[in-house]
Amino acid sequence: LATFCQTYMEPEAVELMKDTLAKNAIDKSEYPRTAEIENRCVNIIANLWHAPDDEHFTGTSTIGSSEACMLGGLAMKFAWRKRAQAAGLDLNAHRPNLVISAGYQVCWEKFCVYWDVDMHVVPMDEQHMALDVNHVLNYVDEYTIGIVGIMGIT
Numbered sequence: 001l002a003t004f005c006q007t008y009m010e011p012e013a014v015e016l017m018k019d020t021l022a023k024n025a026i027d028k029s030e031y032p033r034t035a036e037i038e039n040r041c042v043n044i045i046a047n048l049w050h051a052p053d054d055e056h057f058t059g060t061s062t063i064g065s066s067e068a069c070m071l072g073g074l075a076m077k078f079a080w081r082k083r084a085q086a087a088g089l090d091l092n093a094h095r096p097n098l099v100i101s102a103g104y105q106v107c108w109e110k111f112c113v114y115w116d117v118d119m120h121v122v123p124m125d126e127q128h129m130a131l132d133v134n135h136v137l138n139y140v141d142e143y144t145i146g147i148v149g150i151m152g153i154t
Contacts, residue, residue: 026063034061066107073098073111076146089142098146099139101131103153117145129153 009017025034042059051057062068077096084091097118100108104121112119120139122132131149140147 025061037061065105066110069105069107070111070114073108073115073117073146077115077117080145084142087142094143096143096145097141098148099136099144100148101150103129103150104148105150108148120144 023031025031028035038059038061041061042057045059046055046057060071062071076098080096081091095116095118097120098108098112099120099122102121102124109119111117122136122139124130124132130151131147136147
């Protein structure tokens with residue numbers, strides 16, 4: 001989930017932002033109800049993805065979409081590393097990689113540089129303005145930590 005820059009907002013959105021501007025939602029010790037809101041949001045997202053009801057879900061709020069991408073990328077890298085080690089994959093033979101649409105957010109480049117991950121970019125064309133699911137597997141190998149789906153381009 002992300003916000004996008006725009007020049008107009010509904011008056012109700014402006015009022016909501018004015019009413020909460022002084023709140024630091026990241027400081028859960030100062031605003032403990034934000035932790036409850038965060039957990040509700042995690043469960044709402046899990047429900048949207050049809051996750052099993054008997055599972056325990058983990059998630060966190062972030063102060064921006066770039067931070068969310070970094071945390072998501074790290075989660076993919078750590079989960080991949082655990083699976084790769086269990087499968088006996090030589091982690092030093094190749095750098096891990098991330099598969100992503102050419103319409104990616106620039107923070108994914110930063111993620112790959114910061115965390116030593118190669119970026120495998122799936123090209124876009126007029127018929128495929130999002131990740132081309134018919135060709136995405138051509139970019140995946142045993143060193144792929146994950147595939148990032150981009151929901152839209154601004």
